Amino acid sequence: MAADPAPRIRVEVAFALPQRQRIVELTVPEGTTARQAVTLARLEELFPEVAPATFREADLGIFGKALRDPQRQPLREGDRVEVYRPLKIDPKAARAARAARDAGKGR
Template sequence: MATIDIEVAFARPDRQRVISLRVPLGTTAREAVALADLPSHFPELPADTFSDPDLGLFGKRLREPEDYRLRAGDRVEVYRALIIDPKAARLARANNRD
């Protein structure tokens, strides 16, 4: 069976982890995240943090990560949920300047 080398990345404000994997050709982005076993690298986070997060490749969000077949050299990025909506944060900063 043919395999490819890929990476799965996850970052917190205080640290990040990039996991290199060799996966079978045809592996999807979502499958790669499961294979990376991120809960074992970030035990302080709830395991469901990694069950269905938004995913991207090199800074571009994947619309359907369960369908995207990885290519050699791809880096799957696991995105954290936003704590505050960016628009609400900008509005709060603008209101504080008044």
């Protein structure tokens, strides 16, 4: 008798650009990691304007909580893996620039 296949779980992988977003639903073997799910989602085909390395190297999170080690983080049923785009400017630097600009306007 053949062995039962590994149990499978349903997860989602989400990625967004300013003008559009996509959530890919997947059914993967139990034990699949967050990084593996991103690879299986084939986001580089859905977002050809984004460099493929972005998806291989991006920070990942599950339901808004950043993952320290996405290569080793196993997923659970119903998890939504989020692919975070790199920041264009450091948030502290952006706040400082706004404050300096606003100070010059007499605010």
